């Protein structure tokens with residue numbers, strides 16, 4: 308593996324005494340889309356801020372594209388683009404001037420052709436001469452992304468990029484993320500929209516109470532922790548699950564018309580054949596059936612819940 312970003316033993320205790328991160332180890336692969344998930348206050352922004360040199364870690368090291376973020380801050384920072392949650396930019400500047408300035412800050416020579424490409428990709432070309440303060444909220448978010456990309460970073464952090472944005476911008480954003488990945492940019496995003504991580508990410512990390520509790524290939528995670536459900540839509544509603552079937556992982560819908568059987572997606576044996584035999588033996592007929600798999604969201608919620616008692620005990 309060729310990590311583009313190595314985070315080793317990174318901890319953070321704020322001046323208030325609050326420990327936001329406990330010795331986090333994480334390696335990000337070159338060219339991947341990595342989704343960092345976690346509930347509010349888990350430490351995602353703290354971790355991103357440390358990698359971007361905005362917050363000093365209390366312990367540990369971070370190597371970004373070959374450069375130590377503390378000893379070679381300038382070189383490391385020039386490899387990183389950050390789309391923060393909020394806009395901190397000069398409201399009186401025009402969009403183009405802001406981008407030129409951002410690019411210059413990272414020591415990159417002026418390149419108006421690149422700025423034009425970034426502006427066009429974000430549907431900002433028409434707004435290039437507008438002052439930032441005259442833009443709508445959505446347009447300002449687009450400027451944030453443009454600013455993060457204008458110095459051609461190899462690692463792009465997106466901190467809650469789609470929180471509160473409209474559908475059009477969200478779609479533009481994901482199209483752009485895919486294009487950037489195809490061009491070789493490594494992307495690390497935090498999101499509360501887990502379906503986005505499910506759709507976009509190659510790997511998923513879950514952070515909870517300042518600890519990285521899991522890092523896994525998304526598909527493997529879904530296979531490993533996912534559960535499947537088989538829904539049987541019955542010919543005639545049942546008043547209750549027959550006592551003979553009480554030992555099975557079955558649930559009956561409130562109106563008695565659907566039996567839901569839950570099984571392990573990873574298991575060797577699903578038990579479905581046995582279930583169908585038993586239903587037939589008890590004269591329970593069904594007219595239709597379908598299966599569903601648990602989403603990353605359900606897996607995430609159960610993971611975060613499951614880890615809580617361990618955390619408290621630690």
Ligand SMILES: Nc1ncnc2c1ncn2[C@@H]1O[C@H](COP(=O)(O)OP(=O)(O)OP(=O)(O)O)[C@@H](O)[C@H]1O
Nearest residue numbers: 321323325327345346347348349350351352353354
């Ligand atoms: N400057 C600071 N001083 C003291 N405590 C802080 C500071 N910044 C963050 N924290 C605390 O550190 C913890 C982690 O916060 P952080 O913003 O990293 O979480 P997060 O996972 O990004 O949350 P969210 O999903 O809400 O953005 C929280 O308890 C937060 O209150």
